[in-house]
Amino acid sequence: MTVPTNVIWKIEPHTQAKHFLLKQYLSAWMPIVSSYFNELLFIDGFSGPGIYEGGEPGSPIVALSVAEEHGGIPKEAIIRFRFIEERIDRAEELCRQVELHNRSRTFDTQVVVGEFSDKILGLMDEFSPSNQHKSIPKLVMIDPFGFSGIPFAKVYQILQQQHSEVFITFMADAINRFLQHPDDSIRAHIDEAFGQKGVAQIILESGFRGRVNLIQETYKQRLCTAAKYVRAFSMHDRADRLLYFLFFATNNSLGFSKMKEAMWKLDPSGQFRFSDRTNPEQCVLFAPGVMTEVYLSQDLKQSFHGKTVLSDKVLKFTSEETAFTETHCRKALKIMEEKREIVVSTIKNDGTKRRANSFPRGITIEFKS
Numbered sequence: 001m002t003v004p005t006n007v008i009w010k011i012e013p014h015t016q017a018k019h020f021l022l023k024q025y026l027s028a029w030m031p032i033v034s035s036y037f038n039e040l041l042f043i044d045g046f047s048g049p050g051i052y053e054g055g056e057p058g059s060p061i062v063a064l065s066v067a068e069e070h071g072g073i074p075k076e077a078i079i080r081f082r083f084i085e086e087r088i089d090r091a092e093e094l095c096r097q098v099e100l101h102n103r104s105r106t107f108d109t110q111v112v113v114g115e116f117s118d119k120i121l122g123l124m125d126e127f128s129p130s131n132q133h134k135s136i137p138k139l140v141m142i143d144p145f146g147f148s149g150i151p152f153a154k155v156y157q158i159l160q161q162q163h164s165e166v167f168i169t170f171m172a173d174a175i176n177r178f179l180q181h182p183d184d185s186i187r188a189h190i191d192e193a194f195g196q197k198g199v200a201q202i203i204l205e206s207g208f209r210g211r212v213n214l215i216q217e218t219y220k221q222r223l224c225t226a227a228k229y230v231r232a233f234s235m236h237d238r239a240d241r242l243l244y245f246l247f248f249a250t251n252n253s254l255g256f257s258k259m260k261e262a263m264w265k266l267d268p269s270g271q272f273r274f275s276d277r278t279n280p281e282q283c284v285l286f287a288p289g290v291m292t293e294v295y296l297s298q299d300l301k302q303s304f305h306g307k308t309v310l311s312d313k314v315l316k317f318t319s320e321e322t323a324f325t326e327t328h329c330r331k332a333l334k335i336m337e338e339k340r341e342i343v344v345s346t347i348k349n350d351g352t353k354r355r356a357n358s359f360p361r362g363i364t365i366e367f368k369s
């Protein structure tokens with residue numbers, strides 16, 4: 001992937017796929033958190049100019065449009081946006097785009113010129129309890145072209161703040177290619193991105209075939225030191241070669257399940273991947289909604305066989321410990337009930353009757369051994 005030098009550039013399908021995920025997630029996150037907290041902050045740490053050559057919106061405008069158009073966001077909620085962009089010409093273009101899109105309703109928007117790693121903590125601190133501001137939900141998007149300028153130490157500090165989440169583009173292919181770069185400073189950026197000295201050498205020694213997996217796994221483990229829930233989605237180019245992983249990290253289980261739902265929408269095959277070569281006929285290895293439930297029912301049997309548990313526990317397990325969503329869980333339970341692999345109570349624990357084939361919270365499920 002060559003790094004564009006012009007102010008705006010041509011959009012790639014994998015970028016549109018990334019915007020799809022962002023839009024889906026924000027369409028769930030913004031109404032939920034704004035109803036509860038009455039305030040939220042979206043920071044786009046590598047915002048770009050806000051528009052692509054063909055007129056497609058950039059990530060800041062995708063986010064603003066969700067806030068403008070989503071009917072579920074209370075009118076009185078304070079919606080704040082901070083866009084960080086290093087290049088002045090791109091920042092100026094972004095100001096124009098924001099102006100065009102901040103009309104029907106006024107949001108608190110600010111374009112900040114500078115480097116992500118210099119600006120991010122100061123911006124977050126403005127809205128932290130230590131600054132006499134109540135703690136508000138914050139989503140930070142970190143979308144660089146390469147792997148420099150994204151120190152893990154900063155990502156860690158973002159996640160330490162209450163109600164903070166990150167959505168990061170992690171350039172695994174570029175990292176893989178630069179592991180042996182003769183320039184020490186380039187290899188130092190890799191160590192800095194992982195927040196671990198000597199990591200480039202460790203990955204290098206794992207052997208070429210396993211490297212990309214190790215990059216993914218190592219970064220996931222690093223994020224897990226600050227976030228309870230982490231999931232990656234891989235993006236591939238026209239030749240189907242891996243370009244980067246999109247990592248989502250949060251300490252909120254509802255946020256996690258909403259991002260997983262968005263990822264399943266983008267890739268209904270459950271492989272958590274998108275390729276610029278994607279031909280829906282070829283890419284989907286198994287029909288969504290058929291094998292998915294079979295795989296999940298195997299997981300459920302393994303974890304709960306011989307046990308009688310509340311449906312809440314099964315739904316939570318699915319959402320937090322598997323790749324699947326609560327919707328998949330209910331479909332899998334329906335199949336399992338039809339096959340008599342589970343016995344489900346007819347009365348909920350609040351005393352009301354359970355509707356046939358439904359799997360609400362508060363019902364008892366007996367998994368046969």
Ligand SMILES: C[S@@+](CC[C@H](N)C(=O)[O-])C[C@H]1O[C@@H](n2cnc3c(N)ncnc32)[C@H](O)[C@@H]1O
Pocket residue numbers: 015044045046047048049050057058059060084085086087090114115116117143144145148149
């Ligand atoms: C991949 S593009 C962002 C695309 C945008 N997020 C979108 O989806 O439409 C990366 C942007 O970050 C800017 N940039 C590069 N290094 C930066 C840094 N250290 N801090 C902030 N912005 C940076 C680049 O000028 C470029 O506009």
